[in-house]
Amino acid sequence: MIVITGATGALNGATVGHLLGLVPATDLAVVARDVSKAQHFAELGVAVRHGDYADPRSLPDAFAGADQLLLVSSNDPGADAVSLHRAAIDAAVTAGVGRILYTSHQNADPASPFKPGRDHAATERLLAGSGVAWTALRNGFYLHSIDWLAGPWRETGVITVPGDGPVSWTARDDAAEAAALIVASGGGYDGPVTLTAGEAPTFGVLARIASEVTGRTITLEVVGDEEWLAAQSTPEPLARFTLGFYQAARRGDFAGVDPLLGKLLGREPRTVREQLAA
Secondary structure: OEEEEOOOOHHHHHHHHHHOOOOOHHHEEEEEOOHHHHHHHHOOOOEEEEOEOOEHHHHHHHHOOOOEEEEOOOOOOOOOHHHHHHHHHHHHHHHOOOEEEEEEEOOOOOOOOOHHHHHHHHHHHHHHOOOOEEEEEEEOOEHHHHHHHOOOHHHHOEEEEOOOOOOOOEOHHHHHHHHHHHHHHOOOOOEEEEEOOOOOOOHHHHHHHHHHHHOOOOEEEEOOHHHHHHOOOOOHHHHHHHHHHHHHHHHOOOOOOOOHHHHHHOOOOOOHHHHHHO
């Protein structure tokens, strides 16, 4: 039995969609906080179970019988993600899960300026100490995030950012398909597994590609952290959370690329050029 959490969200929802083309629906179960949002899976023959990381008592039953358990990471910037992940891992141990797969990130680093990177590093340590076989799917930074992290360049003609580090922008659906292929393989992927696109362009390169695909001159403006923060319309805590991404990119946290994603897909992953031209 393959059990998947977070299937009502975009990433693991897509992973379930890909898994349905690889294994029988009766081999799958999805875990949701609100089971009514997962009924479209039930209609396809997938078991739907209630479970909530914030309610640890709900999790052992939700994970029961899992040969493999795919845990989605918390995406709430204000949550204590590591505590939520600890509850899920502890429940997986209690339920006797055979392998835990976790949607991590390529910048899993306890010293990362970007909070999710620190959370992923801490969660991977928990997995390593769990006594259960585990796989950390270290996905590249999601490609669709360009739409807000590069700012309103389509209107202004300028990409204004507080740093010009390289980023291996990786399509979320490509990562979801790779996760499905890894899960369906039944093994052979132990510990951290890096899944990225084949290139890691800087924002300067993004500006050049944007110019080519639009036929306009798109320029790059790099500003200081405080100047960038002052220009944001979002609440300051959220703006500072986002600033951590640019600071991590400046350190090179998202610069690494790995050919595994393309090998799993049997094709080139989606590119920055395709995203900017869309």
